[in-house]
Amino acid sequence: MIDFTKLYKALEILKPNVQWTLVDDTDETSLTEDLFNDIDWITGEDSNGIAITTKTNPHSELTWTTVNNKMIELQTAYDGIGLIQRNREKEYPSIEDQLDEIYHNGIDSWKAKIKITKDKYPKWVKYL
Numbered sequence: 001m002i003d004f005t006k007l008y009k010a011l012e013i014l015k016p017n018v019q020w021t022l023v024d025d026t027d028e029t030s031l032t033e034d035l036f037n038d039i040d041w042i043t044g045e046d047s048n049g050i051a052i053t054t055k056t057n058p059h060s061e062l063t064w065t066t067v068n069n070k071m072i073e074l075q076t077a078y079d080g081i082g083l084i085q086r087n088r089e090k091e092y093p094s095i096e097d098q099l100d101e102i103y104h105n106g107i108d109s110w111k112a113k114i115k116i117t118k119d120k121y122p123k124w125v126k127y128l
Contacts, residue, residue: 002024002026002028002029002030002031002035004022004024004031006031006071006074006075007022007031007036007067007071009071009074010067010070010071010074011062011067013070013074014061014062014066014067014070015059015061015062018041018059018062019041019042019051020039020040020041020042021039021040021042021051021053022035022038022039022040031068031071033064033068036064036067036068037055037057037064038055039055039057040053040054040055041053041054041055041056041057041058041059043058081123084121084122084123087120087121088117088118088121091117091120091121092114092117093113098110098114101113
């Protein structure tokens with residue numbers, strides 16, 4: 001079963017509000033060009049409110065290469081800067097504790113405490 005989260009996000013970024021469906025009845029574990037070419041693109045609806053679909057991609061800007069590159073970019077950002085952010089988030093004191101620190105010891109004391117985590121997980125690579 002394929003997780004379509006990256007495909008959904010990539011398509012939403014490249015063409016906001018694009019509508020599509022895809023049934024994954026394969027043994028694939030990742031999206032392939034063949035599976036991408038099997039997308040049902042929703043082009044409207046009939047008088048009964050039923051979606052009108054086509055296998056022919058009506059969006060020339062949404063090629064397999066473009067969409068796949070955007071998915072790779074999203075994964076790189078998630079693995080890179082996203083990992084840094086998630087690690088920092090785990091180690092920062094709670095908002096309540098941070099506000100307490102500022103109130104009792106001042107902003108410079110708070111900055112010093114936060115800097116420990118920032119230094120531990122530096123943003124040493126620019127991903128996006």
